[in-house]
Amino acid sequence: MNAIYYPKKELSLDESMVLWRGRLVFRQYIQNKCLKYGIKLYMLTEPDGLVIKFAVYTGVFDDMEGQGNASIVVLYLMSEKLENGHSLYMDNFYNSFDLATLLIQKNTYCTGTLRLNRKNTLVEVKKDETIARYSNGVVIGKRRDKREVAYISTEFKNNLVVSTNTRGHNQTKPEPIVNYSKFMSGIDRQDQMQSYYPCIRKTIRWYKKIGIHIEQMLLMNSFYLYNKYKI
Known part of the structure; x- marks a missing residue:
């Protein structure tokens, strides 16, 4: 290839x-x-x-x-x-703050979910609440809808955008989550x-x-x- x-x-x-x-x-x-x-x-x-x-x-x-x-x-x-500006989408098995920092130094973006027990993840959030923290070009966010979901990105900010689900209903979600759902289906x-x-x-x-x-x-x-x- x-x-x-x-x-x-x-x-x-x-x-x-x-x-x-x-x-x-x-x-x-x-x-x-x-x-x-x-x-x-x-x-x-x-x-x-x-x-x-x-x-x-x-x-x-x-x-x-x-x-x-x-x-x-x-x-x-x-x-x-590496060094070519690719956007890499991964699940919570791979993602971490240290890896995201290393990849952005090599001109490679990463976006995906993050395990809640990883270092530098955020505090508890209330239902329908979204919080995020920024450091060294990395954003780590946490959102709670039906359950808590932590995510990380070096390409997208924590902007809320409108997304349409499989049933045709519009939902407001963080931009990293929307793009992760859009581009993470290759292996499946x-x-x-x-x-x-x-x-x-x-x-x-x-x-x-x-x-x-x-x-x-x-x-x-x-x-x-x-x-x-x-x-």
């Missing part, structure tokens, strides 16, 4: 799963995924599902394991894309497209499943690029 295509400004980073329920030392469980058990892939994609780069998580055998591994993963997947779209024509069978060994999954990603990328540049 580095040789044939350069992505647009918006990029999303998240995990994907290759189904595997057998014994494997680095098998993972992710609760909010359709395939909850399997081999985890860290993936960098465009919002439409085009895969730019990925890495297989292999546990203790992995150079990206240990303390601060989330930042290591982000910097590895973005290594060829990739998983959705692959689920329509699955090539995986139970009897296939795990490393063959990874190989087949990679071939499917290549086919999907070819399909996206063909649709984008066909005459």
Whole structure:
């Protein structure tokens, strides 16, 4: 992909799963995924599902394991894309104040949710209240609607904008949350497209499943690029 295509400004980073329920030392469980058990892939994609780069998580055998591994993963997947003004969207597993500060120094913006127990997050907020604090070009905000949500951004301020939900109702939300919801769907779209024509069978060994999954990603990328540049 580095040789044939350069992505647009918006990029999303998240995990994907290759189904595997057998014994494997680095098998993972992710609760909010359709395939909850399997081999985890860290993936960098465009919002439409085009895969730019990925890495297989292999546990203790992995150079990206240990303390601060989330930042290591982000910097590895973005290594060829730093210093070019990209907007990176990530969930609360990756985001932190220190990582956001490091990325903005490398001319790369980041936006996404933030874990409430991370350092430099904010105090309690009341219902329908939004608060934010700014430091070194980073905004950390917290909003409470039905539940508390913390978020971080180095690109957008904490301006309230009108957003239309799936039912057609207008809601007022912070600008970082609106853009996060808009551009954070790349990995889910990739998983959705692959689920329509699955090539995986139970009897296939795990490393063959990874190989087949990679071939499917290549086919999907070819399909996206063909649709984008066909005459």
